[in-house]
Amino acid sequence: xxxxxxxxxxxxxxxxxxxxxxxxxxxxxxxxxxxxxxxxxxxxxxxxxxxxxxxxxxxxxxxxxxxxxxxxxxxxxxxxxxxxxxxxxxxxxxxxxxxxxxxxxxxxxxxxxxxxxxxxxxxxxxxxxxxxxxxxxxxxxxxxxxxxxxxxxxxxxxxxxxxxxxxxxxxxxxxxxxxxxxxxxxxxxxxxxxxxxxxxxxxxxxxxxxxxxxxx
Numbered sequence: 001x002x003x004x005x006x007x008x009x010x011x012x013x014x015x016x017x018x019x020x021x022x023x024x025x026x027x028x029x030x031x032x033x034x035x036x037x038x039x040x041x042x043x044x045x046x047x048x049x050x051x052x053x054x055x056x057x058x059x060x061x062x063x064x065x066x067x068x069x070x071x072x073x074x075x076x077x078x079x080x081x082x083x084x085x086x087x088x089x090x091x092x093x094x095x096x097x098x099x100x101x102x103x104x105x106x107x108x109x110x111x112x113x114x115x116x117x118x119x120x121x122x123x124x125x126x127x128x129x130x131x132x133x134x135x136x137x138x139x140x141x142x143x144x145x146x147x148x149x150x151x152x153x154x155x156x157x158x159x160x161x162x163x164x165x166x167x168x169x170x171x172x173x174x175x176x177x178x179x180x181x182x183x184x185x186x187x188x189x190x191x192x193x194x195x196x197x198x199x200x201x202x203x204x205x206x207x208x209x210x211x212x213x214x215x216x
Contacts, residue, residue, distance in 0.1 A: 036158040039082040044157055047121045048085070049075045050114060056087070056150070057109040058101035058127075066097040077112070078135055083154045085123070086130075088139040088146035091216045099150075102127050108152060111160070116171050118162025125155040144214035 001009075015021055027033075040048075053071040060066075070076075070087055078086045089099075102108065106128060112121040130149045139146050169175045182190070185201035193201060 036156040038156065039154060040079065040085075040157060044121060045079055047112060047114065048077045048079060051112040051121070052076065052115070054087075054110050054112040056098055058098040059105055059107065060101045061104040064101075066101055068098040072141060076139070076141075078138060080135070080151070085152050085154065086133075086135065086139075087150045087152070088136070088141075089148040089150065090141075090144065090146065090214060099129060099148075102129060102150070108150075110152065118165035118171065120160045121157070122160050123152065123154055123157045125152045127152045142214040 015024065052074045053069065054077070055067050055069055057065065057067045072088065072090065076088060078088075080086055098108075106126040108125060108127040110123045112123070128151050130151055131147065133149065136146055136149065139149070165171060181187075183202070184205045185198060188201050188205070189196065189198050196204075
C-alpha cells in the first residue's frame with residue numbers, strides 16, 4: 001500500500017465481524033431473507049429469454065476474483081431445465097480469466113440485465129465448462145457456433161431491486177457522458193498497445209470492429 005493510501009486511511013475503522021456489520025446495516029426483513037429460490041420460475045425463464053447481457057463473477061482457489069461480461073442477442077442463455085442454464089462463449093481476447101477460475105473453483109454468481117430496467121435477476125450456482133454438446137447447434141449467431149459453453153447448476157435465484165440504478169441514473173440518457181474519458185483507441189495506445197499508431201487503433205476500434213465480433 002502506498003504512503004498516500006496509508007494517509008487516506010489514517011484513522012479509519014475497519015469492520016471485522018458479521019456482528020459489527022449487522023450493527024451498521026441491520027438485519028434483512030423476512031421477504032429479503034427468504035426470497036431466494038433453488039429453481040427457475042416461469043417468470044425467471046421469461047427474463048432470461050429477453051436478457052442480452054449478464055456479468056459472471058468467479059473466484060480462484062487462492063481467492064483472486066474476476067467479473068466478466070457476457071452478451072449476445074436476447075435469450076442467449078439457454079435454459080436446459082429449471083435448475084440448469086448454459087451460456088455460449090464467443091471470440092474474445094482469450095485471457096479466459098473466469099474460465100480458469102472455474103476449473104479450480106466452480107462457484108459462480110451471475111447478474112442478468114434488461115436494458116432500461118433497474119431490477120436485475122441474480123443466479124448463484126456451480127459451473128462447469130463443456131467443449132461440445134448437442135445444444136451448441138441452438139447457439140449459432142452469425143454463423144458462429146460456440147466451441148465452449150458455460151453450464152451453471154443453479155443453487156440460488158432471486159430478483160434484485162432497482163435502487164442502485166435509481167441512484168446512479170444509469171439508464172437515463174441525459175446523464176450519459178461517453179466522451180468524458182479518452183476513446184478506446186486512445187486508452188489502448190496509452191495502456192495496452194503503445195507500439196501501434198493511434199491512426200491504426202482508431203481504425204481497428206472504429207466502425208469495422210462490430211463486424212469482427214463473431215470471428216476469431
